[in-house]
Amino acid sequence: MQGSLTPLSVLGPQADDERQRIRRQFESGVGARETVAALCQLADSNIRQVFGEVLRVHNTPSDGLCLLALGGYGRRLLFPYSDLDILFLFGNERAEQSFRPLIADFARTLWDLGFRVSSAGRTLEECKRIEEDNVEFHLALLDRRFLSGDSELFEKLDTRVLPGSEKQARAFMLAQLHKLTKDRLTRYGNTIFHLEPNVKEAPGGLRDYQAAVWLRQVAGGERGIQGSSAAEEDLASGAVDFLSAIRCFLHYSNARNDNTLTYELQAAAADRLLGVSDGLPRDAAEWMRLYFRHARTLNRQLLRYLEQKTVTPRSLRQRIFSAARAAKIEPRNGKPFAVRDGMFEVLDQHALSDRAVTFQLFTEAASTGVPLSRRAERSLAYIMKHPEIPAHNAEVTWPVLRAILAADYPGVALRPIQRLGLLTEILPEFSRIDSLVVRDFYHRYTVDEHTLRTIEHLQELADPPDARGTHFQTLWKSVDRRDLLIFSLLLHDIGKGMAVENHVAGSLEALDTAAHRLQLSEEETSEVHFLIEHHLEMSATVQRRDIFDPSTISAFANSVGNQERLQRLCLLTYADIHAVNPEALTPWKADMLWQLFVATSNHFSRTLDRDRLHAHDELSLLEQIRAHVPNIGTEEIERFLEGFPRRYLAVHSAAEIAAHLSLSQKLRSEPVQTELHTTAHTFSLTLLTADRPALFATIAGILAGWGMNIIKADAFANAAGVVLDTFHFVDLHRTLELNPTEIGRFRQSLADVVNGKAPLEPLLKDRDLASRARPPKVAIDTRTNFEDTSSEHSTLLEIVAQDRPGLLYDIGSTLARLGCNIEVALIDTEGQKVIDVFYLTEQGKKLSLHKQEILRRALQGKLE
């Protein structure tokens, strides 16, 4: 540059010295805020000096030209290797032409001084127009700051030109900002959890904060988007400080504008306690926990802003109309919350001080899949953070939690429950895995995030997003005790946050305290214990064993114990793998998992008849039963148990077995003993009596005659010939539900018909068969399959058919008519499909091939 008063040879080293000084300050512990401000000041003074000198050299006044700082530089946030975003503003086109050579000199000099300049030029007139394909420029203009030159020109731009055009284009800008933000978040997988996050651009990064500020600014402040509370701003401010410190550190470490927080740099940042105010040493995993907490703060704030509607200019007529429409949304059934625009809103905030109401809201969210709006969450947060508002019903009981966990969309409730800190109130154990990082290249998410994602992967099985979930969809829909499965998932990895060698042991410890506090029953605790203890077993079997080898299946089946547990364990395994990272559950792995499930499930049904109880060997069980029925001797207990299939133990607790035993003691005086229980939507009938021909068909017929649709059943017999049949059915016509006095008549009818005191036919004749005429929603072909190898003394018959009332009676009566005795039966329903397994004998032996064929034809004819 000619004739400059301060040569480059002086300016250059001065700028370098100052940069080094700022860097030394940062590395000695000065905060990021001060560092970026100092870098900004350095840039400002150099730019002003160089600009002044260039004007002098070109002998030109600055009239008609000014320099503006834009974007981050405009906000006085200049990171060590960030570009300087500068705008050359010209008064008119003539000025633009005349200043061109000067600008070239200016930019070149700044580059020589080590400043990376990214510049644009506009005339004042051009700034009036919104460039629809360059929204980023207009966003950068929002942070404009005068640097040097014609200040009057800047005033015109700042106070007259831009406010007008920004107001006019507000709706467009807001929509574009939404789009840009959502596109960016999508590019990064809509998750803050990256192993090596980009601290500027990734969700949870600095851009999230800036986008939230822009949204507020473009929308016009309080009138448009609701601002954050002071507490939220404090939290966000702390997060920005932390991430800014990381960004400075990354720039200095990489010597370029690289914002990726790599594994190595995570360790280095942790070593120097970057951003840590308490001075306590942390390893990289613990330090990243801080990172994710701050990232979560910024991301949640942004998502809250994004969720709010864009503000569009409305006429008075439009405003009146929408106000009138809003007033028509009434609380549902007197509840202080309602659904508006696809989200739950709180209508009466103070009602939420009653935790029972709060959990009612969560239960409805979990049942319907309708999420809470961010505004609703803020209402809840407000109540929780104000101790002067007394909370009622603060203790959450297991039945309340169960209702959420058993619902179709538990994740929809659990997410806000976790965000609000309620999850750690209910389950303090969960705090051990809050933002806990597992530092390997396989686990993408923190442990708490992984846990919640497991639950979300299960709930999306209602409508699987891809082929990996197709097979498991039916399991999710039919699994028993979903609440225990979800509870197991909540606890399964808590041990990772404990100082234990094996995280499973730690998780089991957490279960002990949680189950005790929430008062789960012994059976429930035992079930959850099993799932947690074995949660890695299915995956390990798939990976390390030959799943096409029957001995592998047999060993695995022995370990699992029964079909119901297998179903829960399979779903847990599916969810656990799926939630490790988006690619973890490959189609290959999903298929292998399904194959293992199918093979094991078939093993259970095919060994039903083979594995019988020898009561004498079941010492622990005998003791447990004796505890419930101390007045019954051991010999009688053994006599009762002897010969039942092992499945009987798998599906009944010691208390239930004791109750059955007590019933069996009364058979001498009353030959048919029944027990009837109601559950949420079904009835459960247990019937004990001596075996006799066509018994199963008779009971099925009585139930059909009363209009009951059987959805599940077990039929067992012990060595003494006592039959214990359990039927789960739906009361199609609500006879028993609406007429409780009919329950006694129903039970008497069962006893009378089974005893032969009353005929079955009248019951069946009068029953309305109109339901047969209704075409099924899904057509199921009838299939019968015989197998002679599963049992030494019975033939296995598997029937798959279209469900309809009276079906089981038709099957049972056909079997009876053809002289087949049912040794064991396992009845199940899956939507419109029934899957019935019978172990049959004829005169104490397996069925001949000829008999099998007769039976096949008879059943096909009856069932189609």
Place this chain on the structure above:
Amino acid sequence: MMKLEAIIQPSRFESVKDALREAGIEGMTVTEVRGHGRQKGHTEVYRGREYTVDLLPKIKLEMVLPDKLVNTVVDTILKTAKTGKIGDGKIFLSRVDEAIRIRNEERGENAL
């Protein structure tokens, strides 16, 4: 230099990987694949539906080795991957003309 491709049973993978590591082989590429040779597919009937696996799941290992290590690696895989049943898999060897390390452009066996 030789390229070694081995198709093995998934259940043998961990043992093979550990044994190769002990033999000093650190680098390999692992892919989940499906296929069959003489081993027949597998069909299970579950709730009235047939689930047939025609192409059985396998693991493919690939590595490029200096000539002097080839026999060691082949022996190691043969020992650890074998179950004696149909479906154990196969090993293929092919000659490699050149190997280049991208980071520093090293060539030949030094790049392995």
